[in-house]
Amino acid sequence: MTRTEHDSHALLEALFDPAQRSDPYPAYRAARESGPLVVPELNMVMFGRYADCEQILRNPGSAVDRRKSTLVQRAIADGADPAVFDTDSFLQLDPPDHTRLRKLVQKAFSPKRVRDLQDEIATIVDHQLDRVAESGDLVTDLAYPLPVTVICRMLGVPVEDEPRFGSASQLIAQGLDDFVPTPEPADEGQRQRLDAVRWMHDYLRELIDQRRTAPRDDLMSALVAAEESGDHLTEDEIVATCELLFIAGHETTVNLIANAALAMLTTPGQWSALARDPGRAGAVVEETLRWDPPVQMLSRVAEREMTIGDTVVPRGETAVLLLAAAQRDPAEYERADVFDPDRGPTRHLAFGHGTHFCLGAPLARLEATTALRALTARFPAARLLGEPTYRPNITLRGMSHLPIAVD
Ligand code: HEM
Structure with a gap:
């Protein structure tokens, strides 16, 4: 299929339209079927096919540090403050800094350390299910508080502060939707996000200071100890690492749990099948990760020219990977649009x-399987009560409310 400039703009608009958050899949399909979308004015190419997305993630020329993008370099050459683009978050750093920082927190998320959290997670789920029984809102009372409580406990952030930091975390997560970096906060939304980042950094710095004088048995104290034992971890790196884990703990697993629940409620027989057979929980979670992924897109900067299929991504340009489109690619999956936990292992990219x-990943899987198993066992006849409400987020797309009847 060939695409005119007009089609390309219409497609971009559909992909990024906040009003289409409840069902962006027709736009993803269009993006996948018409092939890589080159957006010259943004130095960007969007990919929606599975094979292309996988190839980019494997490509040694793909980087995550946006300072390598020609748009950023041009902005700096035009007088923008380079500090605006600095980051100490290892999600956005390439090796060797990425390797050093990731290694320091890896241990805390090993399968064994995560398995040790099983009882604690089950207790939180039981407590939250009592709330769901009263409110009937699966997001507010289960999908959101579970991962938030767990990451707060792991890091050592007081969960009582949630009303203060929940909205900051949400604003920062929306920053991921700015695929094309701008040197100055251009609009109100960006200004609010920058304020949220500053607030979050001050908040974390205060807690880190407390851990310096009175260490505890938490991840934040462990990072402070690593810094003090001369492991080349600066205070800015500790702040950025805590922020990354904190936001990841707030904005991703919530979508996995809610998306899985919605998929089961809207696909006949799936909810009761899990209620009858708790052993299905792992398959339900993996199929949700494929069919309706919590992280819908990723981006990479071409550190050197990349040839993906027939498309060239020139050095310094950004490749946007539409994971949610790729994971319904009929070239990779049979009956790709069908939610089917019995389809067997899928090589999803979620x-x-x-x-x-x-x-x-091990933590998200454990939280989601535990929550879904307990949820369906406790409310085996649950049904959807009205339409779910979606947040405006594009990359970390998810619901803010999922009303169910549990009687
Ligand atoms: C269902 C839930 C989750 C999903 C779908 C998810 C998805 C992802 C994806 C797609 C990436 C790769 C980003 C890229 O390549 O640019 C990533 C990285 C990461 N995730 Fe998750 N995530 C989830 C939960 C979590 C949780 C609970 C944590 C920790 C609290 C976490 C921590 C991280 C970290 C630290 C990275 C960066 C890894 C690196 O750059 O080396 N994630 N996640």
Whole structure:
């Protein structure tokens, strides 16, 4: 299929339209079927086919540090403050800094350390299900508080502060939707996000200071100890690492749990099948990760020219990977649009691939399987009560409310 400039703009608009958050899949399909979308004015190419996305994640020329993008370099040459583009978050750093920082937190997320959290997670779920029984809102009372409570406990952030930091975390997560970096905050939304980042950094710095004088048995104290033992971890790096884990703990697993629940409620027989057979939980989670992924797109900067299929991404340009489109690619999956936990193992890309593969994957899987198993067992006859409400986020797309009847 050939595409006119007009089609390309219409497609971009559909992909990024906040009003289409409840069902962006027709736009993803269009993007996938018409092939890579080159957007010259943004120095960007968007990919929606599975094979292309996988190839980019494997490509040694693909980088995550946006300072390598020609748009950023041009902005700096035009007088923008380079500090605006600095980051100490290893999600956005390439090796060797990425390797050093990732290694320091890897241990805390090992399968064994995560398995040790099983009882604690089950207790939180039981408590939250009592709330769901009263409110009937699966997001507010289960999908959101579970991962938030767990990451707060792991890091040592007081969960009582949630009303203060929940909205900051949400604003920062929306920053991921700015695929094309701008040197100055151009609009109100960006200004609010910058304020949220400043607030979050001050908040974390205060807690880090407390850990310096009174260490505890938490991840933040462990990072402070690593810094003090001369492991080349600066205070800015500790702040950025805590922020990364904190936001990841707030904005991703919530979508996995809610998306899985919605998929089961809207696909006949799936909810009751899990209620009858708790052993299906793992398959339900993997199929949700494929069919309706919590992280819908990723981006990479071409550190050197990349040839992906027939498309060239020139050095310094950005490749946007539409994971949610790729994971319904009929060239990779039979009946790709059908939610079918019985389809067997899928090589989905929902946790990324390669160097930046999600560090929290074992934790997210454990939280989601525990929550879904308990949820369906406790409310085996639950049904959807009205339409879910979606947040405006594009990359970390998810619901703010999912109303169910549990009686
Ligand atoms: C269902 C839930 C989750 C999904 C779908 C998810 C997805 C992802 C994806 C796609 C990436 C790769 C990003 C890229 O390649 O650019 C990633 C990286 C990462 N995730 Fe997750 N994530 C989830 C939960 C979590 C949790 C609970 C944590 C920890 C609290 C976490 C921590 C991280 C970290 C630290 C990275 C950066 C890894 C690196 O750059 O080396 N994630 N995640």
